[in-house]
Amino acid sequence: MRLLVDAGNTRLKWQLRDQYAVVASGASLCDDFRWLDGLTPYASKLGRIAVSTVISESKRQELVARLSAVSGADVHFYWPERSRGGLTNAYSDVSKMGADRWHAMYASWQQGAGGFAVVDAGSAVTVDYVADDGRHIGGYILPGKQMMLRSLRLDAARIGFESVDASAGGPGRSTTECVQQGILWLWQGMARHLADDCRQQGLSRVLCTGGDASALLAAGLSGEYHPDLVLAGLASIDSESAGS
Numbered sequence: 001m002r003l004l005v006d007a008g009n010t011r012l013k014w015q016l017r018d019q020y021a022v023v024a025s026g027a028s029l030c031d032d033f034r035w036l037d038g039l040t041p042y043a044s045k046l047g048r049i050a051v052s053t054v055i056s057e058s059k060r061q062e063l064v065a066r067l068s069a070v071s072g073a074d075v076h077f078y079w080p081e082r083s084r085g086g087l088t089n090a091y092s093d094v095s096k097m098g099a100d101r102w103h104a105m106y107a108s109w110q111q112g113a114g115g116f117a118v119v120d121a122g123s124a125v126t127v128d129y130v131a132d133d134g135r136h137i138g139g140y141i142l143p144g145k146q147m148m149l150r151s152l153r154l155d156a157a158r159i160g161f162e163s164v165d166a167s168a169g170g171p172g173r174s175t176t177e178c179v180q181q182g183i184l185w186l187w188q189g190m191a192r193h194l195a196d197d198c199r200q201q202g203l204s205r206v207l208c209t210g211g212d213a214s215a216l217l218a219a220g221l222s223g224e225y226h227p228d229l230v231l232a233g234l235a236s237i238d239s240e241s242a243g244s
Contacts, residue, residue, distance in 0.1 A: 107233030
C-alpha cells in the first residue's frame with residue numbers, strides 16, 4: 001500500500017492507495033495530525049509514502065517525524081523538475097517553484113488532449129499554462145481568498161465585515177457587501193483574463209483544483225474541477241520513480 005500526501009500552506013490532503021485503488025482519503029488543517037490516527041489499521045501494510053509539499057523546512061521535518069511514528073515506510077519527497085515525460089519547466093531555477101504546481105501540471109499533461117491551463121485555488125491562487133508540445137509557458141501567482149480577507153481585517157482597521165460569500169450583484173451598499181462583491185469582481189476579472197490568455201496561446205482546457213476552485217468556477221471561470229490533481233501527479237511520479 002502507498003500513502004500520498006499533499007501538504008499545502010493551510011490544508012493537507014491524503015490518499016491511501018492499494019495499487020491504483022483509493023482505499024481511504026481525507027483532508028485536514030496542516031497543523032492537525034489527528035488524520036494519522038486513521039492510518040493505524042494500515043500501518044503494517046504501508047510500503048511507500050510520497051509527499052508533495054510547500055511547507056517550511058521545520059514543518060516538513062515535523063511531518064516526517066509524525067509519519068515515521070505511524071509507519072516504518074520510507075518517506076519520499078518529490079520536488080519540481082526540469083522535465084519529465086515530455087513536460088518541460090519554464091523556471092530557470094526549478095527549486096523556486098512550488099511542488100504542488102509541478103505535480104498538478106504533470107497530472108494534467110498525462111491526460112493528453114492538447115495545451116491547458118492549471119488553476120490551483122488555495123492559500124494563493126496559481127495559474128500555469130502548458131502548450132500542446134509540453135512546454136510550460138509560465139504563469140501567475142495571486143493572493144487567495146482567505147489571504148485577501150486577512151489583509152483587509154488586519155491592515156485596514158475600520159473595515160469590518162461578516163459573511164464573505166457572494167454569487168452575483170453589483171456595487172455593495174454595506175462593508176460586508178463591498179467585500180463580498182469585491183472578491184467576486186476580482187475573480188470574474190481573473191476568469192476573463194484567463195480565457196483571453198487561453199485563446200491567444202491556443203490552450204484548449206482549463207483544469208481547476210484547490211479549496212476555492214468551486215467558488216472560482218461559480219464566479220465564471222470556465223474549466224473542469226479536479227479536486228485531487230496534485231495527488232494524481234504525485235502518484236504518477238512516485239510510480240515512475242519506483243519503477244512500478
